[in-house]
Amino acid sequence: xxxxxxxxxxxxxxxxxxxxxxxxxxxxxxxxxxxxxxxxxxxxxxxxxxxxxxxxxxxxxxxxxxxxxxxxxxxxxxxxxxxxxxxxxxxxxxxxxxxxxxxxxxxxxxxxxxxxxxxxxxxxxxxxxxxxxxxxxxxxxxxxxxxxxxxxxxxxxxxxxxxxxxxxxxxxxxxxxxxxxxxxxxxxxxxxxxxxxxxxxxxxxxxxxxxxxxxxxxxxxxxxxxxxxxxxxxxxxxxxxxxxxxxxxxxxxxxxxxxxxxxxxxxxxxxxxxxxxxxxxxxxxxxxxxxxxxxxxxxxxxxxxxxxxxxxxxxxxxxxxx
Numbered sequence: 001x002x003x004x005x006x007x008x009x010x011x012x013x014x015x016x017x018x019x020x021x022x023x024x025x026x027x028x029x030x031x032x033x034x035x036x037x038x039x040x041x042x043x044x045x046x047x048x049x050x051x052x053x054x055x056x057x058x059x060x061x062x063x064x065x066x067x068x069x070x071x072x073x074x075x076x077x078x079x080x081x082x083x084x085x086x087x088x089x090x091x092x093x094x095x096x097x098x099x100x101x102x103x104x105x106x107x108x109x110x111x112x113x114x115x116x117x118x119x120x121x122x123x124x125x126x127x128x129x130x131x132x133x134x135x136x137x138x139x140x141x142x143x144x145x146x147x148x149x150x151x152x153x154x155x156x157x158x159x160x161x162x163x164x165x166x167x168x169x170x171x172x173x174x175x176x177x178x179x180x181x182x183x184x185x186x187x188x189x190x191x192x193x194x195x196x197x198x199x200x201x202x203x204x205x206x207x208x209x210x211x212x213x214x215x216x217x218x219x220x221x222x223x224x225x226x227x228x229x230x231x232x233x234x235x236x237x238x239x240x241x242x243x244x245x246x247x248x249x250x251x252x253x254x255x256x257x258x259x260x261x262x263x264x265x266x267x268x269x270x271x272x273x274x275x276x277x278x279x280x281x282x283x284x285x286x287x288x289x290x291x292x293x294x295x296x297x298x299x300x301x302x303x304x305x306x307x308x309x310x311x312x313x314x315x316x317x318x319x320x321x322x
């Protein structure tokens with residue numbers, strides 16, 4: 001399956017299994033979404049379970065919260081990363097807080113999913129990486145898969161979670177990867193990172209589309225005689241501190257790769273975690289390989305912004321040779 005097919009399959013399984021699950025959002029019904037992630041689901045499960053909404057993100061999320069506290073499990077699609085901001089008030093002020101506000105009386109079992117990130121020569125507001133914004137909000141889980149297999153397992157876990165989940169889908173790899181994915185139902189626990197490659201010289205932590213770029217850089221590290229441990233974060237919040245700390249204690253070095261702007265980022269949080277929990281094991285300063293503190297450029301300039309395998313390798317080599 002591709003990433004698109006894996007997410008579609010996860011939604012299909014939960015729609016068939018659980019009558020409380022509904023899927024709606026911008027163009028998700030008839031068209032199957034702008035990237036066709038929900039294609040065919042309305043025809044199979046009916047217009048009352050899979051349907052289109054107005055182009056009104058605040059209303060989409062606010063209505064989903066009403067559904068969630070009333071016993072449904074809504075999965076809403078906001079068409080692009082930059083389109084989530086009109087819904088920010090609903091997400092922060094109500095979705096994330098309803099469990100606490102009601103002293104546990106209400107839960108918000110809902111998934112807010114949207115494509116995110118750059119690399120497709122898109123228009124403005126179509127290439128954002130806002131994971132740090134949502135990870136900073138108490139009451140939300142934030143999930144970002146990097147492979148079709150993980151996308152399916154994490155999506156099913158997100159739908160079954162009693163907490164609201166922000167599910168960010170790296171659009172750059174929607175169809176760039178094909179992988180064997182089991183047809184039946186399976187879950188991957190939210191909050192658990194995955195060690196993709198074991199190594200002894202340096203820990204590299206990434207997520208989403210940057211995993212592929214790190215894997216390309218790993219080819220270069222092998223040629224250079226560098227043993228690189230690669231960790232896929234998978235969940236931004238709750239973050240898997242244990243896996244990261246254990247790795248850094250082994251390698252003594254860490255390089256973090258993410259495409260969001262570098263300041264006040266997930267990379268910054270990881271550096272803080274490593275400094276607090278594994279400082280005496282560090283043999284080099286932690287390094288962030290991230291986006292610049294600018295708006296993602298439009299098509300002609302995007303290649304200067306996007307992180308390349310060569311840039312990742314350059315910083316890994318510098319860190320190892322510190």
